[in-house]
Amino acid sequence: MLVLGIGGFMHDYNCALIDVETQRVAMCEAERLSRRKHHIIQPNEDLLIPILRVCGQLGVRPQQIAIVAFGHSDPFPVKERLKALLPQAHFVDVDHHLAHAAAVFFSSPYDSALIMSLDGFGDGSSGLLARGDGLDIEVHERMSDMNSIGLEYLRATYHIGLGTYGAEGKTQGLAPYGQPIWYERYMEELQVTPEGNLRLSEALQGETAALAAEGGYLNAMLLNNDFLYELLPRRINPEPLTQDHMNLAASIQKVLETVALELAVIGKRRTGEDRLVLSGGVSMNSSMNGVLLASGLFRNIFAFPMAADRGIGIGAALYYVHVIARVPRFFQLKMTFFGGQYSNDDAVHAIEAAGLKAERPDDVAEIAAQAISQGKIVGWFQGQSEMGARALGHRSILADPRQAEMKDIVNHRVKHREWFRPFAPAVLASAAPRYYVYPEGVADLGHMTFTVPTTPLAKAETPATTHVDGTARLQIVPDDSQDNAKYAAVIRRFGQLTGVPVILNTSFNDNNEPIVESPSDAVATFLKTNMDVLVINDVVAWRKD
Amino acid sequence: MFGLTPQRRYWLRKRLAKGELWRAVQFKLYRTLERRLGLAQQADWRAKLPLAHADERYLFSQASPDQLRAEYRQHMRVVDGALQGIDVETTYPLIYERDGRFLRYALLPARQRSRGLVVSFHGFNGFQHLGPSQPWEHFDLLTPWDTFGWRRQGSWFWGESGQGFVAELIQGLIAQVQAEQPQRPIFCFGGSMGGFGALWHGLTLGEACLGLYVFMPQVDMVEKVRDDAQAKNSPYRALMGAEGEASLPNLVDLARQRANLPPLLLIQNQYDAVNPYADHAAKLIRVYDEKRAWYGLRVYPASGHFAWGASAEEADYFFRLILDKQPIRPAVPRR
Numbered sequence: 001m002l003v004l005g006i007g008g009f010m011h012d013y014n015c016a017l018i019d020v021e022t023q024r025v026a027m028c029e030a031e032r033l034s035r036r037k038h039h040i041i042q043p044n045e046d047l048l049i050p051i052l053r054v055c056g057q058l059g060v061r062p063q064q065i066a067i068v069a070f071g072h073s074d075p076f077p078v079k080e081r082l083k084a085l086l087p088q089a090h091f092v093d094v095d096h097h098l099a100h101a102a103a104v105f106f107s108s109p110y111d112s113a114l115i116m117s118l119d120g121f122g123d124g125s126s127g128l129l130a131r132g133d134g135l136d137i138e139v140h141e142r143m144s145d146m147n148s149i150g151l152e153y154l155r156a157t158y159h160i161g162l163g164t165y166g167a168e169g170k171t172q173g174l175a176p177y178g179q180p181i182w183y184e185r186y187m188e189e190l191q192v193t194p195e196g197n198l199r200l201s202e203a204l205q206g207e208t209a210a211l212a213a214e215g216g217y218l219n220a221m222l223l224n225n226d227f228l229y230e231l232l233p234r235r236i237n238p239e240p241l242t243q244d245h246m247n248l249a250a251s252i253q254k255v256l257e258t259v260a261l262e263l264a265v266i267g268k269r270r271t272g273e274d275r276l277v278l279s280g281g282v283s284m285n286s287s288m289n290g291v292l293l294a295s296g297l298f299r300n301i302f303a304f305p306m307a308a309d310r311g312i313g314i315g316a317a318l319y320y321v322h323v324i325a326r327v328p329r330f331f332q333l334k335m336t337f338f339g340g341q342y343s344n345d346d347a348v349h350a351i352e353a354a355g356l357k358a359e360r361p362d363d364v365a366e367i368a369a370q371a372i373s374q375g376k377i378v379g380w381f382q383g384q385s386e387m388g389a390r391a392l393g394h395r396s397i398l399a400d401p402r403q404a405e406m407k408d409i410v411n412h413r414v415k416h417r418e419w420f421r422p423f424a425p426a427v428l429a430s431a432a433p434r435y436y437v438y439p440e441g442v443a444d445l446g447h448m449t450f451t452v453p454t455t456p457l458a459k460a461e462t463p464a465t466t467h468v469d470g471t472a473r474l475q476i477v478p479d480d481s482q483d484n485a486k487y488a489a490v491i492r493r494f495g496q497l498t499g500v501p502v503i504l505n506t507s508f509n510d511n512n513e514p515i516v517e518s519p520s521d522a523v524a525t526f527l528k529t530n531m532d533v534l535v536i537n538d539v540v541a542w543r544k545d
Numbered sequence: 546m547f548g549l550t551p552q553r554r555y556w557l558r559k560r561l562a563k564g565e566l567w568r569a570v571q572f573k574l575y576r577t578l579e580r581r582l583g584l585a586q587q588a589d590w591r592a593k594l595p596l597a598h599a600d601e602r603y604l605f606s607q608a609s610p611d612q613l614r615a616e617y618r619q620h621m622r623v624v625d626g627a628l629q630g631i632d633v634e635t636t637y638p639l640i641y642e643r644d645g646r647f648l649r650y651a652l653l654p655a656r657q658r659s660r661g662l663v664v665s666f667h668g669f670n671g672f673q674h675l676g677p678s679q680p681w682e683h684f685d686l687l688t689p690w691d692t693f694g695w696r697r698q699g700s701w702f703w704g705e706s707g708q709g710f711v712a713e714l715i716q717g718l719i720a721q722v723q724a725e726q727p728q729r730p731i732f733c734f735g736g737s738m739g740g741f742g743a744l745w746h747g748l749t750l751g752e753a754c755l756g757l758y759v760f761m762p763q764v765d766m767v768e769k770v771r772d773d774a775q776a777k778n779s780p781y782r783a784l785m786g787a788e789g790e791a792s793l794p795n796l797v798d799l800a801r802q803r804a805n806l807p808p809l810l811l812i813q814n815q816y817d818a819v820n821p822y823a824d825h826a827a828k829l830i831r832v833y834d835e836k837r838a839w840y841g842l843r844v845y846p847a848s849g850h851f852a853w854g855a856s857a858e859e860a861d862y863f864f865r866l867i868l869d870k871q872p873i874r875p876a877v878p879r880r
Contacts, residue, residue: 239647
């Protein structure tokens with residue numbers, strides 16, 4: 001039986017295909033193919049493109065799909081278009097937050113866990129506390145979209161002038177530069193109920209009723225509230241970022257962390273679970289996840305790498321397979337490399353088509369490590385692309401973390417983004433405890449989903465990947481990684497060359513564009529971002545000058 | 546002939562000579578063919594009524610706001626493609642700076658050979674405002690983003706606290722864009738707050754502006770401030786300076802001061818609670834009447850602050866008509 005999960009009808013259109021018999025899984029995010037960040041479905045768009053991609057990965061035809069599970073229960077018009085395209089399939093609506101919950105719980109290694117899903121909004125909710133047990137998800141508390149902590153965070157982001165949906169990570173990055181001077185005022189307007197629900201005052205809610213109208217996130221009224229205007233005027237980019245803006249970022253970040261912690265405490269009490277799984281777009285906030293990790297409340301924590309709506313397709317499919325069809329669990333997300341794979345010939349063709357010289361050295365990891373150690377910036381492209389917003393060594397830009405100025409160089413010269421945005425370190429597992437502070441064996445730190453404190457050694461040796469508050473959004477790479485062997489080899493060799501087995505890793509894209517998918521995408525981004533070296537599989541190209 | 550009376554024969558000859566009969570036969574044939582081939586849609590006469598476009602489920606509803614909202618959510622959601630861009634800033638990528646103030650804007654070249662520059666003024670920012678997503682067919686499109694005023698939702702493209710600095714910024718921006726092609730004709734386009742912006746700047750530009758296409762505009766800002774007198778927050782009040790109503794921009798006076806008014810096409814709903822016709826558009830139309838200037842007025846028998854029938858395509862056509870018919874002369878003076 002082939003089950004297609006599909007969602008992202010407001011943004012981040014994506015799908016996942018599960019072959020229940022062979023237990024194989026394929027996923028695709030439309031933005032990688034369309035090259036439109038947060039791919040919003042357009043009229044007359046070919047909705048089959050990502051579906052054909054996942055079918056191709058499993059070697060099946062769309063006509064063989066038996067079940068299509070939508071990750072939204074609201075009546076989006078796109079559903080009718082999909083029904084017409086796949087007439088043989090049986091269609092099932094899965095509540096948006098149950099899809100988020102299913103995505104994380106059925107991907108986790110745990111038989112039972114507290115599920116905390118926090119989001120902006122979807123199908124009338126903004127989050128839930130639930131208990132996952134075997135093949136079941138039992139909802140304990142559901143938060144309405146009028147009382148959305150995700151939307152509140154977005155409002156602050158919008159008010160600071162950092163953007164709208166998808167820009168929340170900038171607020172997280174800015175927060176450590178400020179002081180949470182408005183935290184208490186925020187908390188006066190917000191209540192976590194004893195049952196584990198949220199209540200926002202009218203001053204915070206603003207025009208949330210506009211959610212029901214067309215436009216959703218993009219309705220500017222939705223992104224305004226009285227509370228923020230009482231604090232400070234709204235900033236429009238490129239007006240200067242002031243200390244007030246940083247303080248607002250710090251305040252909303254602290255509010256989020258407090259709310260998440262309180263909800264987790266209540267959820268643990270209500271479900272009796274000492275394992276926590278995190279999903280929903282808010283769980284992309286690695287600082288919040290880091291606070292939950294550091295709290296010691298839970299024996300284990302798993303944060304879903306595609307926690308935002310990018311993971312709603314796999315969530316809907318897993319919900320159908322396990323909760324509705326009662327198929328025993330078989331899936332566990334250990335890596336996110338589900339995207340497209342391209343050959344060395346594809347790489348050579350793309351490089352030469354751009355007028356560059358393609359080389360085939362014996363050891364690309366050696367070339368990359370040498371270049372990084374010499375202060376060069378490397379575009380690194382290997383195997384299948386990652387799903388989700390984080391590049392984890394298959395579509396990455398790599399640089400030397402030892403040079404403090406490297407953060408500014410990569411931000412300004414390569415990624416063309418704001419000066420305050422930090423970069424993440426990738427470290428070999430054997431060296432990680434020397435550089436970072438985290439509880440051993442509690443969480444999988446391989447997906448950049450947690451921000452943790454750094455040790456004095458990290459602050460001294462890797463200033464480009466240590467944020468201003470002394471934390472880092474960590475990726476631990478197993479020394480003997482099978483999925484990411486060449487990436488591990490680069491870090492290892494860089495460690496041998498410099499004594500620091502840590503590299504700066506950021507996603508292979510320019511500002512406001514999706515992560516590169518194909519070799520031609522990689523070459524195009526390489527040419528416009530002032531990188532020095534491009535490595536695609538076993539092929540290397542150098543910048544012309 | 547065919548046993549017809551002389552009068553009937555005379556009538557037929559005359560119609561045949563004019564080709565009317567042939568056209569009638571053609572029409573009949575066409576309709577018959579259309580019906581036989583199943584092409585004809587049963588025209589629903591109600592579809593032509595603006596009121597028929599209102600969602601009757603929500604008319605005169607007695608439900609509580611929460612019930613309404615829950616019900617509404619079941620029926621209305623994001624329409625495919627309604628979300629053209631994820632971030633309004635990305636649709637205004639360019640920045641004009643003057644005196645430490647920033648004005649974001651977009652400049653989209655025409656799809657075909659450009660016949661002029663249209664300055665498009667958006668509505669109040671609070672309502673799904675995402676910036677321009679499509680270039681126009683025959684005109685380059687300049688769209689400033691008004692991020693001033695109350696909660697930075699818009700200052701009517703004029704200013705704040707009695708200071709018309711936004712208008713100066715926009716005039717500076719237009720001058721900068723025009724500097725590349727000084728002979729390019731300018732037109733102004735906009736609705737509601739953007740309607741005021743289009744009128745204000747179109748009239749301020751003088752002879753350089755050849756035409757205006759506006760829908761449901763605010764015209765009398767004093768009237769708006771008075772309307773909002775009891776409101777806790779009024780975006781109109783934010784325009785007013787210490788001198789009170791005298792400090793507000795006066796569009797009617799501006800129009801009166803102009804020797805020649807540019808051709809205007811104004812579209813308005815009959816029952817627009819935000820900008821009632823009598824309080825706003827009518828006051829400008831009166832000036833056009835006084836000066837015997839050219840205008841077109843289309844009033845829809847519909848309610849609501851919504852631009853029935855107004856479109857960029859129609860404006861594109863209207864502006865081309867103006868160019869093709871240049872020079873547009875004032876109407877014959879009243880005797």
